[in-house]
Amino acid sequence: HVQLVESGGGSVQAGGSLNLSCVATGYGYSRYCMAWFRQGPGEEREGAAGIYTGGGSTYYADSVKGRFTISQDKAKNTVYLQMDNLKPEDTGIYYCAAGSGGSWYTTSSRGWAKDFTTWGQGTQVTV
Numbered sequence: 001h002v003q004l005v006e007s008g009g010g011s012v013q014a015g016g017s018l019n020l021s022c023v024a025t026g027y028g029y030s031r032y033c034m035a036w037f038r039q040g041p042g043e044e045r046e047g048a049a050g051i052y053t054g055g056g057s058t059y060y061a062d063s064v065k066g067r068f069t070i071s072q073d074k075a076k077n078t079v080y081l082q083m084d085n086l087k088p089e090d091t092g093i094y095y096c097a098a099g100s101g102g103s104w105y106t107t108s109s110r111g112w113a114k115d116f117t118t119w120g121q122g123t124q125v126t127v
Contacts, residue, residue: 033101
């Protein structure tokens with residue numbers, strides 16, 4: 001199993017950028033799909049982006065497409081979320097997760113979470 005630790009959150013003005021990192025420790029990083037989720041104040045948790053660590057395929061929620069980029073460094077077992085042109089509605093706690101993925105097109109991004117079993121502690125992003 002993997003353990004996940006996020007970092008890189010903070011406060012930024014609208015239009016600014018942040019780069020989140022998620023380090024996976026433990027066994028089996030390459031077996032997982034990794035994803036970033038977020039939860040705004042008073043809102044449900046929703047998916048933002050996902051990546052298959054093996055093949056590198058990526059998936060994005062419509063709300064972040066064209067502004068956020070998910071990537072990985074396999075040598076460091078680390079997944080990144082580069083967030084550009086940030087908007088106030090991007091404010092929330094951002095969580096890294098590991099799991100099987102797969103619901104990208106069969107449900108809204110709020111339904112992606114059922115495919116993920118391991119979660120980090122979250123990092124706050126304020127725009």
